[in-house]
Amino acid sequence: MRCPHCGNPSSKVLDSRLIEDGAAVKRRRECELCGRRFTTYERVEQSPLLVIKRDGRREAFDRQKVLGGMVKACEKRSIPLDVLNEAAIAVEKELRERSKEEVASSEIGELVMEKLKGIDEVAYVRFASVYRRFTDAGSFMDELRALLSERGRGENRSEKG
Ligand SMILES: [Zn+2]
Numbered sequence: 328m329r330c331p332h333c334g335n336p337s338s339k340v341l342d343s344r345l346i347e348d349g350a351a352v353k354r355r356r357e358c359e360l361c362g363r364r365f366t367t368y369e370r371v372e373q374s375p376l377l378v379i380k381r382d383g384r385r386e387a388f389d390r391q392k393v394l395g396g397m398v399k400a401c402e403k404r405s406i407p408l409d410v411l412n413e414a415a416i417a418v419e420k421e422l423r424e425r426s427k428e429e430v431a432s433s434e435i436g437e438l439v440m441e442k443l444k445g446i447d448e449v450a451y452v453r454f455a456s457v458y459r460r461f462t463d464a465g466s467f468m469d470e471l472r473a474l475l476s477e478r479g480r481g482e483n484r485s486e487k488g
Contacts, residue, residue, distance in 0.1 A: 330358035345386045388422070393418055397450070400453045
């Protein structure tokens with residue numbers, strides 16, 4: 328990388344650290360010719376990920392929005408932000424591993440529900456109720472029943488185990 332002060336192409340790295348949850352490396356460099364210091368950033372080049380919304384419009388995937396939705400669902404629950412942030416990162420990772428350039432917003436919603444289910448059941452039901460826009464109380468109750476019976480099975484397993 329050329330020195331921004333004198334244009335010399337060689338520099339030595341003084342310090343190197345991971346930033347942005349490990350998605351980038353920040354390097355402090357010193358020019359080998361003029362001795363002045365500058366900073367460089369290295370990132371993996373990510374292909375764009377577009378979200379197809381319900382109305383057919385596309386927008387760039389935004390992990391902060393995913394996190395925001397989870398934070399809202401977890402209101403007044405004592406879930407550390409770190410846990411939700413990790414879940415949001417996992418959602419993005421899984422979407423990118425599907426190696427498509429476009430994902431339906433419903434795919435994101437399903438993944439978020441899956442993550443919340445493993446984190447907090449109340450948050451999961453809250454998110455699911457908003458996300459799936461249950462048109463009647465019946466379908467919401469079905470979801471709850473499914474959740475409760477799943478939990479029941481889980482408990483039975485652990486008693487036997
Ligand atoms: Zn220089």
